[in-house]
Amino acid sequence: MSLRDAAFESMLQRRQLRGMIFEAIAFLAILIGLLTLALLFYDIITSGVERLSWDFLTSFPSRRASRAGILSALAGSVFLVSLMSIFAFPIGIGAAIYLEEYAPRGWLTDLIQVNIANLAGVPSIIYGLLGLGIFARLAEPITGGRTLLAGALTMALLVMPVVIIAAREAIRSVPSEIRLAALGLGATRWQMIRGHVLPYALPGILTGTILAISRALGETAPLITLGALTYVPFVPDGLRSQFTVLPIQIFNWVTRPQEAFHTNAAAAIIVLLAILLSMNALAIYLRYRFEKRLMK
Amino acid sequence: MTSQNIVQFDGPTILKAENVAVYYGDKQVLRDVMLSVPTHKITALIGPSGSGKSTLLRCFNRMNDLIRGARVEGQVTYHDQDLYDPEVDPVEVRRRIGMVFQKPNPFPKSIYENITWGARINGYRGTMDELVERSLRRAALWDEVKDRLHENALSLSGGQQQRLCIARAIAIEPEVILMDEPASALDPIATLKIEELMHELKENYTILIVTHNMQQAARVSDYTAMMMLTEDRNSATVIEFGKTQAIFTHPRDRRTEDYITGRIG
Amino acid sequence: MPRQHFDEELRKLQEHLIRLAGLVESAIGRSIEALKNQDVDLARQVIADDDTIDASQYAIEEEALTLIATQQPLARDLRAISAVISIASELERMGDYAEGIAEITIRGAKEPLLKPLIDVPRMAEMAQRMLHLALDAYMQQDVEAARKLSQADTEVDGLTSQVQDELLSYMLRDPRNVERAMHLIFVAHNLERIADRATNIGERVVFMVTGEIIDLND
Numbered sequence: 001m002s003l004r005d006a007a008f009e010s011m012l013q014r015r016q017l018r019g020m021i022f023e024a025i026a027f028l029a030i031l032i033g034l035l036t037l038a039l040l041f042y043d044i045i046t047s048g049v050e051r052l053s054w055d056f057l058t059s060f061p062s063r064r065a066s067r068a069g070i071l072s073a074l075a076g077s078v079f080l081v082s083l084m085s086i087f088a089f090p091i092g093i094g095a096a097i098y099l100e101e102y103a104p105r106g107w108l109t110d111l112i113q114v115n116i117a118n119l120a121g122v123p124s125i126i127y128g129l130l131g132l133g134i135f136a137r138l139a140e141p142i143t144g145g146r147t148l149l150a151g152a153l154t155m156a157l158l159v160m161p162v163v164i165i166a167a168r169e170a171i172r173s174v175p176s177e178i179r180l181a182a183l184g185l186g187a188t189r190w191q192m193i194r195g196h197v198l199p200y201a202l203p204g205i206l207t208g209t210i211l212a213i214s215r216a217l218g219e220t221a222p223l224i225t226l227g228a229l230t231y232v233p234f235v236p237d238g239l240r241s242q243f244t245v246l247p248i249q250i251f252n253w254v255t256r257p258q259e260a261f262h263t264n265a266a267a268a269i270i271v272l273l274a275i276l277l278s279m280n281a282l283a284i285y286l287r288y289r290f291e292k293r294l295m296k
Numbered sequence: 297m298t299s300q301n302i303v304q305f306d307g308p309t310i311l312k313a314e315n316v317a318v319y320y321g322d323k324q325v326l327r328d329v330m331l332s333v334p335t336h337k338i339t340a341l342i343g344p345s346g347s348g349k350s351t352l353l354r355c356f357n358r359m360n361d362l363i364r365g366a367r368v369e370g371q372v373t374y375h376d377q378d379l380y381d382p383e384v385d386p387v388e389v390r391r392r393i394g395m396v397f398q399k400p401n402p403f404p405k406s407i408y409e410n411i412t413w414g415a416r417i418n419g420y421r422g423t424m425d426e427l428v429e430r431s432l433r434r435a436a437l438w439d440e441v442k443d444r445l446h447e448n449a450l451s452l453s454g455g456q457q458q459r460l461c462i463a464r465a466i467a468i469e470p471e472v473i474l475m476d477e478p479a480s481a482l483d484p485i486a487t488l489k490i491e492e493l494m495h496e497l498k499e500n501y502t503i504l505i506v507t508h509n510m511q512q513a514a515r516v517s518d519y520t521a522m523m524m525l526t527e528d529r530n531s532a533t534v535i536e537f538g539k540t541q542a543i544f545t546h547p548r549d550r551r552t553e554d555y556i557t558g559r560i561g
Numbered sequence: 562m563p564r565q566h567f568d569e570e571l572r573k574l575q576e577h578l579i580r581l582a583g584l585v586e587s588a589i590g591r592s593i594e595a596l597k598n599q600d601v602d603l604a605r606q607v608i609a610d611d612d613t614i615d616a617s618q619y620a621i622e623e624e625a626l627t628l629i630a631t632q633q634p635l636a637r638d639l640r641a642i643s644a645v646i647s648i649a650s651e652l653e654r655m656g657d658y659a660e661g662i663a664e665i666t667i668r669g670a671k672e673p674l675l676k677p678l679i680d681v682p683r684m685a686e687m688a689q690r691m692l693h694l695a696l697d698a699y700m701q702q703d704v705e706a707a708r709k710l711s712q713a714d715t716e717v718d719g720l721t722s723q724v725q726d727e728l729l730s731y732m733l734r735d736p737r738n739v740e741r742a743m744h745l746i747f748v749a750h751n752l753e754r755i756a757d758r759a760t761n762i763g764e765r766v767v768f769m770v771t772g773e774i775i776d777l778n779d
Contacts, residue, residue: 105364177401181461183362185414185468186391195413196403511633544635546772556635558564 044273048266056267060233061249065260070268073249075235076148076228077275080245081216083152084159089209091156092163096205099164100171101193120161127158128225136226144240146227151243154222159212166208170201203290210283214276220247246272301536301548308335310472310502311356311393316370317531318351318360324531325351329370331521331534333472338494338503340513340540343523344555348532349506352523353474356504357393358386374472391418394470398477400457402449402464407432407441410449410460414468427467434500435463436493455486459493466501473497475505479512491516510556514544522552567632571641574624575700578645578652581617582696585652586689588614588659589755593685596666596748597678604670607663614656621649637769644769648699651758651765655692658751658758665744675731675741680724684752687717691759698766710763711777717756724749 059069103109131154136146143150174197182192198205223245230252232244246268253265311333318326326348333339333356341349351360358379360366372379379389402410411428420427428445432438437459441452449460458478465473475494479487494503494516507513513520520543522536536549547553554560588607595603625646628634634642691713698706728742728749760777767775 175401177397177399178403180359180362180395180397181401181403181464182413184357184359184390184395184397185417185464186387187414187417188387191417195417200404510635514635545639547636553636557638558567 041273044266044269047263048268048270051263051267052270056264057271061231061252062233065256065258065264068253068261068264070246070249070271072232072235073244073246073268074271076232076243077217077245079148079236080152080155080243081213083148083239084155084216085209085213087153087156088159088163088212092160092209092212093167093205095160096164096167096171097193097198100168101189101197116161116164120165123221124158124219125221125225127154128222130154130157131222131226146229146242147240148236148243149239151223151226151228151245154226155216155219158219158222159216162212162215163209166211167201167205170204170208171197173204174200203287206286206290207283210279210286214279217245217272217276217279218247220245220251223248224251301538301552302330302534309333310335310375311504312371312373312376313352313355314371314373316352316355316368316372318348318355319365319367319369320363321365326355326533327526327531328533331537333502333504334519335502336498336500337518338498338505338516339519339521340517341504341506341521341523342508342510342513342556343532344525344560345508346532347523347525349523350476352534353476353504353506356472357395357474358389359395361386391468392470393472393474394465394468396458396461396465396473396475396478399481400454400461402452402457402460404448404450406446407449407452407460408445410464411467414464418468420468431463431467432460434466434497435459436489436496437463453486455482455489458482458486458490462490462493462497466497470501472502472504475503477506477508480508487512510544514540520544522547522549522555524551524555567628567634567638570624570628570632571638574621574628574642574645577617577621577624578649579696579700581614581621581649581652582692584610584614584617585656585659586692588656589662589685589689589692592659592662592666593682595663597682599666599670599674601667601670604663604666608660608667611656611660614653618649618653622646625649637772640769640772644699644765647765648762651761655755655758658755661751662748665747669741669744672741675728675738675745680720680727681745681748681752684717684720684724684749684756687713687720688752688755688759691717691756692762695759695762695766698763699769702766702770704767704770707763707766708777710760714756714760714778717753721749721753 056069057074058071059067060072061070062068099109099113103112131150135143135150135153139150143153178196178200179192182196183189187195228248229242229244230248232242236243250265250268250272253261253268256262309332311331313329313331316326316329316331317324329352331352341352343349354360355368355372356374356379360368368380374389374392378384403413405413408424408428411431412424415424415427429438429442432441437456440456441460444451449457452460458481462473462478479490482490491512494505497503498518505513505517517540520538520540521534522543523532524535525532536543536547536552538548543552544556547556551560588610591603592607594600595607625642628642629639632638691710694706694710694713697703698710725746728746731738732742757778763777764775767773767777
């Protein structure tokens with residue numbers, strides 16, 4: 001029998017053509033995305049880069065654009081995110097461990113799971129309102145009102161679902177054979193979790209937490225709702241200190257009429273982007289390093 | 297409905313199942329299981345897929361406890377102690393009755409740590425180096441890995457990984473080793489090595505092995521239990537038990553005969 | 562789930578065994594025929610044909626080993642193949658006894674027979690019937706039929722001692738009879754052995770069917 005068959009070949013050509021068309025469309029899609037991003041970067045960098053300097057990083061905001069800097073916003077962001085991590089991660093990871101390893105399967109657990117997934121999708125401004133109601137007003141005797149502590153607690157609530165979901169995914173990805181191997185050796189459940197599940201899930205958990213931090217760094221709405229200030233000429237000096245963060249500072253500058261403040265905003269955006277990108281790079285690097293240690 | 301084809305072993309037995317039934321939720325998967333596992337012998341569980349071999353195996357170290365909705369009825373004893381007594385902690389059971397799984401599952405840690413972890417959590421007081429060497433020697437792996445003890449266990453070949461899992465199991469000094477198709481993921485040479493190893497191990501341990509490979513059951517085991525779905529096809533049980541040599545040359549139960557000659561299953 | 566390929570191979574193997582049995586049966590019949598008629602040519606033919614029997618036994622054994630090596634039979638399949646190997650070897654030995662009778666015929670052909678043969682052909686007939694019975698039992702997998710061989714064997718044994726006693730009395734009467742009487746004693750002995758081997762086949766049939774080892778020879 002001959003391999004070549006004219007009727008079949010003409011059909012085959014049409015089949016191949018369809019594949020190529022789809023490939024072209026997919027390529028176009030990614031091209032549009034990348035071009036837009038590149039354009040955005042180009043725009044920001046060209047308008048902001050000249051303003052970047054050590055002074056810009058180490059000065060407080062000012063009414064004069066040329067003397068204004070982002071020190072208080074940068075410090076506020078760092079303090080806020082660090083404080084948030086202290087609250088969110090132990091609780092989030094703990095919840096994930098409980099849900100994956102201990103919780104009995106049943107309607108209640110299912111309900112909790114569905115709700116956590118839903119919470120991750122709730123608009124951040126709602127968290128701002130919640131934070132305002134609970135942490136800034138109700139818990140004012142503790143938090144001192146619209147303070148760094150209240151902000152960190154609010155942000156902790158905001159990122160908690162993301163942390164829980166990421167940690168659960170990571171814990172769930174631990175092969176059951178490893179769990180069985182540990183239990184088969186006479187390990188208790190906690191020995192199994194401590195000895196094998198957590199080390200194995202660590203890269204995934206770390207990635208999740210770093211992404212949560214990135215998200216928190218970029219959030220503006222809940223903090224504005226909570227009442228973070230827009231003009232803060234000092235570095236926070238305690239949990240009950242007032243504060244601002246980078247996105248709020250940027251927002252503030254963008255809304256000014258003067259062109260020079262817009263340049264400041266662009267420069268601050270470059271700083272924020274640099275921080276975010278390096279956090280993501282760190283996440284990727286950590287994941288790679290842990291996986292390598294684990295696998296070879 | 298114990299069949300006359302279940303010859304009770306008359307020597308010392310270490311594990312015993314009496315009228316064991318296992319349910320997964322509402323579904324009954326095992327019924328009326330009678331089985332005595334002879335001490336320091338290799339006993340093979342054979343039977344078609346879905347005949348509950350692994351389920352029965354897991355009754356003996358309470359691994360079924362880990363499956364949600366699993367329930368074991370009847371009596372499972374170890375040295376005449378009820379393994380399912382409410383006083384008995386499954387952790388204690390698994391320390392005495394070790395397990396080797398179908399797919400080699402070393403921990404993604406060093407070879408050395410794979411051996412020591414189980415011993416450490418069980419409170420082993422002795423020199424770890426000695427324990428590692430002794431366990432690896434018993435598992436016929438020492439010569440192959442003695443120069444790379446601190447390399448990751450996942451860098452070993454499949455057959456070596458499985459022998460490491462056996463070494464890991466014997467490092468906590470169990471009396472019984474349950475093996476769930478330990479060679480089904482291995483090539484024929486690695487399989488033969490595991491089988492050779494089993495022959496050596498039975499001097500010190502009692503082995504209960506589930507296998508799909510009848511030639512393997514015939515090669516390695518002293519006793520064989522044949523499992524099969526009952527008439528109504530809802531649940532399975534042991535239909536014949538006896539010396540391996542007798543089962544493979546002249547089984548008494550027609551269904552065993554049909555299964556091992558490849559006519560059903 | 563049938564195992565068509567294996568079953569087909571096993572069937573072929575059994576056919577070859579039956580063909581071998583046919584050759585052996587004919588060799589026994591012709592060897593007695595040659596003895597009765599002092600037909601040296603026929604006796605030579607029987608001796609020559611024994612090579613075919615030997616070759617056929619080897620071929621069957623090789624086929625059986627190939628089946629074991631390639632199909633890993635177990636339980637009744639394994640017993641069936643083991644039965645083929647043993648039965649083929651029993652048949653081959655029977656062929657040798659027939660060959661022995663043919664050789665005696667050639668050696669004794671210079672002198673007339675000691676006496677007209679009556680009991681020896683009867684023994685031969687019984688031995689042949691036993692072979693038949695054994696093969697029937699084999700083909701039908703009939704344990705009861707196989708067990709009956711024990712009884713027939715006892716009859717043949719009785720007949721053998723009767724023949725031997727008679728020939729002994731010939732020898733005592735006249736020493737010149739000794740050589741010819743000895744020849745016939747050997748023939749009777751060979752026939753008795755053939756009957757024993759038929760009984761062995763019966764034992765194999767019982768083992769093949771039930772997995773039990775029994776002794777039909779007492």
